[in-house]
Amino acid sequence: xxxxxxxxxxxxxxxxxxxxxxxxxxxxxxxxxxxxxxxxxxxxxxxxxxxxxxxxxxxxxxxxxxxxxxxxxxxxxxxxxxxxxxxxxxxxxxxxxxxxxxxxxxxxxxxxxxxxxxxxxxxxxxxxx
Numbered sequence: 001x002x003x004x005x006x007x008x009x010x011x012x013x014x015x016x017x018x019x020x021x022x023x024x025x026x027x028x029x030x031x032x033x034x035x036x037x038x039x040x041x042x043x044x045x046x047x048x049x050x051x052x053x054x055x056x057x058x059x060x061x062x063x064x065x066x067x068x069x070x071x072x073x074x075x076x077x078x079x080x081x082x083x084x085x086x087x088x089x090x091x092x093x094x095x096x097x098x099x100x101x102x103x104x105x106x107x108x109x110x111x112x113x114x115x116x117x118x119x120x121x122x123x124x125x126x127x128x129x
Contacts, residue, residue: 023112024059024082026051035092035122044093049118051088053080055111063108064088071103071120090120098126 033047053059058079066073074089090105102121108114 022057023055024053024057024109025055025111025113026059026061026080026086026107026109026116027054028116028118031117032119032121033090035120037123037125038094040094040096040098040124040127042094044091046089046091047120049088049090050085052085053082056082058082059086060110061086061088061107062110065106065108066090067104067106070094070097071105073105073107075107088118090118092120092122094124098124100124
């Protein structure tokens, strides 16, 4: 009986050690933004993706890379403390790109899930001549 109790205690302690792991984690409540219909001559449009560090270690955004040159992400370079929020701003330039679009921004962090994809989409109405 003592042996069973000892094994049970060791098992519980090992589970607690696994759950006490230090990690950072960027949690994005929204990962997609639809601009709807935008005018080509209206100039660049922007949206902001908010995230929270749901881990217990500081979060670093190591990089944010857009799928093409028409899309430019801006991201924080300072660590985001556990429980705090951050923002990634995405700027899309519709000039010379009439029609439907769907672009992605790959976000790379030091988090448990190191990569996240953010998506923007919409339709660009061509410039009238």
